[in-house]
Amino acid sequence: MKRISVRMAALAAATSAAWAAGAVGAPKEVVIGEQCDRTGPTQLVGVNLCPAVRDYIDLINSQGGVEGYKIKLDEIDNEYKVPPAIEAYEREKAEGAVSIMLYGTPQTQALAQKLDEDKIPGTSPGFGTAAAANGARYPYVFPIAASYWSQGAAAVKFVKDKLGGLEGKKIAYIYYDNPAGHEPLPILEDLQKLEKFELKTFAVPPPGVEMGAQILDIAQRFRPDFVIAHVFGRSPSVMIKELKGAGYPLSKVIGLVWASAESDVMAAGGWAVAEGYHTIQFAGVGDNYPVRKEIVAMYKKEGKEPPKEMASTVYYNRGLLEAAVHVEAIRNALKATHGAPPTGQDVKKGFEAIRDVTLGGLVPPIELSATDHEGGGWVQVFQVKGGQFVKETDWFKAYPEVLAKELKAAE
Amino acid sequence: MFHRESGVFKTSYAADMALYPLPIARWTVAFLAPLFAVLLPLTLGEYYLSILNLILIAVVGAVGLNILVGNTGQISIGHGALMSVGAYTAANLVTRLDAPFWIALPAGGAMAAAIGAVIGVPSLRIKGLYLAIATLAGQLIIEWTINHVPWISGGVQASIDVPRPSFLGIQLKTQAQLYLFLLFFAAIAIAGALNLARSRVGRAFVAIRDQDIAAEIIGIDIFRYKLLAFAISSFYAGVTGVLYTYYLGVANYEQFQITVSIDYLAMIIIGGLGSVLGAILGAIFVTLLPIATRWGLEGLGGLIFSQADLANIIPNLRLVMFGALIVLFLALEPEGLNRLWRNIVNYFRVWPFSY
CATH class of the missing domain: 3.40.50.2300 (Response regulator)
Structure with a gap:
């Protein structure tokens, strides 16, 4: 008992000494x-x-x-x-x-x-x-x-440029089924009306590592012209692997910012597996x-x-x-x-x-103001190509009027 | 709690069931009340008060879960979700109808009690691990519902901003004000649980825990009392959710996921099942231990490692130490911190003549 209390006192003394040292400082x-x-x-x-x-x-x-x-x-x-x-x-x-x-x-x-x-x-x-x-x-x-709204809008813009117009095209949105995953939905729905494409959503329930059914649905049944993916954690790697396995071309998939790191590519099986995959980034890569x-x-x-x-x-x-x-x-x-x-x-x-x-x-041309705390919603798109992320677009933002409308509605 | 008695002189049921078994127990409470209500908020800084506030919220939840698990012997891994039921009920009442806290708080508890009683229905047929899985389903269903029904979860990202509670026209904002607010309800929760345990209902709960068939034979309506235990315990969980919502100013179901249910179970198991003091000690232990281990690690680690290394070492080592200490305490005394405390009290009861 006594020995323990001596040790406790020593511990306490060391702790407070270290704190005091930190407090003096510059x-x-x-x-x-x-x-x-x-x-x-x-x-x-x-x-x-x-x-x-x-x-x-x-x-x-x-x-x-x-x-x-x-x-x-x-x-x-x-x-x-x-x-x-x-x-x-x-x-x-x-x-x-x-x-x-x-x-x-x-x-x-x-x-x-x-x-x-x-x-x-x-x-x-x-x-x-x-x-x-x-x-x-x-x-x-x-x-x-x-934000996820800006990312969703940017993804649609990117797809539009890639496909040369969206009218009559089919886009699949696969997302992690939690509030963050739902967030881009209103934007996508607004844009669907505006650009007249067909949108179908595929929810992946937490913890997001079980998505075989959704991927099959996308690859075999819906057969979209492009896939927008908003998954995080372990999900992106699973998704890349499963899409590859289902034979869907990854060059027709774009992942939002948390589905787009080196670690996701690695966990999916390496650069060769993910070849062609597009990623949205809010900071420069490389x-x-x-x-x-x-x-x-x-x-x-x-x-x-x-x-x-x-x-x-x-x-x-x-x-x-x-x-x-x-x-x-x-x-x-x-x-x-x-x-x-x-x-x-x-x-x-x-x-x-x-x-x-x-x-x-590395940083986009952010301009913050008293009313705009996002700074414009700039993103770049990178593509997995030959063992690294290759820049595809410069900084861009998309559909500011649609975003402004949703921001107004959220007030 | 902090007193010793010289023997057992109880001659009536009334004496055995008394809230204060000795006059000194009354004095202990009289001493503790001003300490917590006046001295601590005046002397402690905001940082320490914020830790106390987290502890107070955890105490309410742990005491409530203990009524179900410790006293009645039914298990629930759905308490995290029941907290979110309370939180969203209060948040909707406050934002839609401008309800004051003295309506929102019991309403949140009542809604959680109603849903908790439904989740408890399987307990009439199944026990133990099977019941755990049934309540787990409750947790997942509630989470899913809140996530997918915007009418409940409000707009953006399933979270509702809630203004802080007002009392006599003052909005409670500072940590000290919130501390008093939380302390008041934590005190009621503790008093309620202590009184429940010595009432007819509380004794029926214990009878069901010890042997439900025997309890039925001596005339306890198992159906009624099991659901009652679920309802009361869920009421506590709902109130915990409301207190949390008021404390943070936002209701968000991601704060009440399954890990929270497990955390609360850990609290009452570490504290010692079936005792109010144990639940309180467990809540303090589980909330404070990660913080305290970091204090210690920062103090000692700063002498050995660089800042950049320390940033990586502390969070990982903290988890290891947290787990190790829980194992250590449970190995030391499987019946929890409460029993450890009793052992100390019993040792000093006859000290220094322990033979």
Whole structure:
């Protein structure tokens, strides 16, 4: 008993010492709270996206920080669960975070009202709700990347260009049967009326690894001219494999942003299996961007190998995008406060002033404003070709008037 | 709870069933009440209060599930979904009819109780693992319904924004205000469960758990009491869902999926089945353990690893430690934290003359 209590005391002392050491630190510091999922159902994404955020922040700090401030990144794993996300958020707030990188759709929903009350901006690239693009309704939530609505519209536009017109064509929409999977449906239905194509939907029930019947239905019975796929987690790889097995050409399939990473292709059986598959991306894919070279140089300078996560360019680059947008928002906020420590409100205005953060083409031409927190809904399409993702289109957005109508209706 | 008695002097049923077995028990409550109601919200920071709030919500759910699993011996893996029933009932009442919390809260509980009683119908014929699977079906059906019926789930992404509760014209927003709000209902939930256990109904539940045929022979209507147990327990689950909704400001069924049902089962098993104190301890343990392990790991790990490595190590090691500690505690005392606590109390009851 006594020995145990001595050990407990030692543990407590070590804990508090480490905390105190962290608290002293550098005097001029801005804290970004980052939530991540490295252990939960979306860990495939988290293990590559979150290291990228840290690498980018380290890069900025190694170049002298932002306007004389160093950036402190406070990463907490929320396991894709709501209670840990709340605890993590409160802790990040207590540590003085002026902006939060949210992680996960239910977690974003759960924290949306809290962000509003505490006046701390949070970003949710590629998840959360499409309605959050409306800055008037969700003043402190910033999707900063194409929402599912924008992605759905862009997919239809891409298909239209590919097929040379949509009238009388057949499009299949295969989706994960949860709220996020349903989300693009109203847009697709609007576009169906507008473009006069035939739309048929195929739901894949959670956990999304059992879709033989739907795939057969698509490949053998419906025989669409194009397939739009909105599946996540383990589903994309299963879908690619099954479509291949059913003999449906993958060059007539386009996956939305969470069905489009290297890991999905690998899990489906490799590049050869997925040859021809199209993917929608909200951040540039591949290694050919100056910022990635700078990160490699930073590691080399420290005498270390660049991290293996860089090989997963889809998720890694998305992490760079999110980190870059936060850093730019803080830069804008610091310019506005003339060097005084920024508050969450300052950083919110900083986000709303974001223009031309391109990172050499990795980030689309996002323009955020007080009303538009999505920044335009830009995407690029990449295709699996010869063992890598090859860029097919430049940044584009589609059907803004249809999206605007749905946003209005959601108010 | 924190007192010791010198012997058993009970001579009547009334004394045996008393809520406060000794005068000192009354004093314990009198001491704890101001501590929790006044001292903690005034002294603790927002971060710690937010953890307490999560614990309070979990306590209500765990105490309720314990009535069904611990006291009545029926199992349910559908409690997560029943929480979402409460959450969406309240959310719809609040957004459509502007209902105040004192209507939305019991209404959410009542709706969950009604649906929970239906889910409990198979318990009349089947037991144990079979019943578990039947309630699992309930969980999946409720999830599917909420997901596919926009009239229930509201518009965007099956989530409904709910304004925070107002009390006497004040909207409860800060963690301290929400803490008092949650504490009030957690206290009622605990008092309700304690009183239920010593009532005729509570004793009927225990009789059914111990041997249902014997219970039937001594005149307990099994049909009625089993469904009653499901209804009461589901009422608690519904209220938990409503409290959660008010706390977050949003009802979203993705917060009430099957893992939540399992988490709550874990709470009452770790805490010790069949006792209110056990359910409370289990709720605290399961909510706090991941947080506490991270505190410890951050403190110690920061001395050894780099920040980037630590970001990867902590979440994974936390899961391992969480599992290991649960196994350790259960191996140490299969009857849960409550029994562990009893052992400590019994040890000190005769201390220092333990022979």
